[in-house]
Amino acid sequence: AQSVTQLGSHVSVSEGALVLLRCNYSSSVPPYLFWYVQYPNQGLQLLLKYTTGATLVKGINGFEAEFKKSETSFHLTKPSAHMSDAAEYFCAVSDSDFGNEKLTFGTGTRLTIIP
Amino acid sequence: DARVTQTPRHKVTEMGQEVTMRCQPILGHNTVFWYRQTMMQGLELLAYFRNRAPLDDSGMPKDRFSAEMPDATLATLKIQPSEPRDSAVYFCASGRDLNTEAFFGQGTRLTVV
Numbered sequence: 001a002q003s004v005t006q007l008g009s010h011v012s013v014s015e016g017a018l019v020l021l022r023c024n025y026s027s028s029v030p031p032y033l034f035w036y037v038q039y040p041n042q043g044l045q046l047l048l049k050y051t052t053g054a055t056l057v058k059g060i061n062g063f064e065a066e067f068k069k070s071e072t073s074f075h076l077t078k079p080s081a082h083m084s085d086a087a088e089y090f091c092a093v094s095d096s097d098f099g100n101e102k103l104t105f106g107t108g109t110r111l112t113i114i115p
Numbered sequence: 116d117a118r119v120t121q122t123p124r125h126k127v128t129e130m131g132q133e134v135t136m137r138c139q140p141i142l143g144h145n146t147v148f149w150y151r152q153t154m155m156q157g158l159e160l161l162a163y164f165r166n167r168a169p170l171d172d173s174g175m176p177k178d179r180f181s182a183e184m185p186d187a188t189l190a191t192l193k194i195q196p197s198e199p200r201d202s203a204v205y206f207c208a209s210g211r212d213l214n215t216e217a218f219f220g221q222g223t224r225l226t227v228v
Contacts, residue, residue, distance in 0.1 A: 041221075043208075043219035043220050044208075044219040046217075102170075102171060108157060
């Protein structure tokens, strides 16, 4: 069984400051890892994903995440926050086994940007 | 612009009524997921189809919920009878084989009064 823990249900950062959203996972097989963003009254949009290969993954809107197997982490970062980054962010994991593509989501982190 | 289409966007119904939510996956996608989002439980997987066959519906209350894919362009989630605790946003997502990302629709906001 797989699971995801997102530390911090709410994070506030000043505009221009570093954004760091934490995600730890548990998986019995090599995981596939995802970050999704949800704007108010919208569906979820993929920010980035890790499947295999390079452990530092770059996504849209200047976000990136690093897969650290030894720490079972997949934290999301952005060097400089923008007002438009205010949203809810979800980390998700799926098994890399064929035929088990379902995503298990964390509880989400609401990011607030302070002007 | 390919996207997952969900209808209706909003539904208010009385307790005991039947509710049907529809989803049109992206053309060519062969996996379909139904998720439910609430403040208390977050995002929960209700059902998962691959090539129209249900692979996992363990997250779905079997006594009142049912999910089907009559054809490759339509997935349905039905609740009968509906209860106030079913109030949530229901998301459909579709994807391809082998763990590529799931593309989400905009959701159906269900309110059962």
